[in-house]
Amino acid sequence: MVDLKKILKYDLIPFCNIVNECCGVFDEGYVGEWLFTSNSNLNDKMPIEYMATHKGRVELLRLLRFIEIDEADLF
Numbered sequence: 001m002v003d004l005k006k007i008l009k010y011d012l013i014p015f016c017n018i019v020n021e022c023c024g025v026f027d028e029g030y031v032g033e034w035l036f037t038s039n040s041n042l043n044d045k046m047p048i049e050y051m052a053t054h055k056g057r058v059e060l061l062r063l064l065r066f067i068e069i070d071e072a073d074l075f
Contacts, residue, residue, distance in 0.1 A: 007051050014057050021061060025068045039063075039075050 007015055022031040035048045041063050042050060050056030066072035 002046070002048050003052070004048070007048075011051060011057075014054075015051055018051060018057060018060055018064075021064050025064050034074065037075060041066075041072050 019031060019035075022034060026034055036046050038044045038046055042059070047060055047063075050060050063072055067074060
């Protein structure tokens with residue numbers, strides 16, 4: 001289970017950076033849905049589950065770059 005309070009308390013700036021990156025790839029209204037939808041590129045976990053660690057955030061940024069250049073699926 002995702003501890004969103006912990007992410008927002010200890011990783012707020014990295015969280016905001018990821019959200020901003022998402023806004024550059026998706027329409028703003030879609031960002032929340034993407035963050036909380038299982039993704040086959042992330043072992044069927046939700047992207048938000050990757051926000052709690054530096055390694056996970058790096059993986060999200062990598063995935064976003066691949067989605068942006070049409071080299072990865074949204075889900």
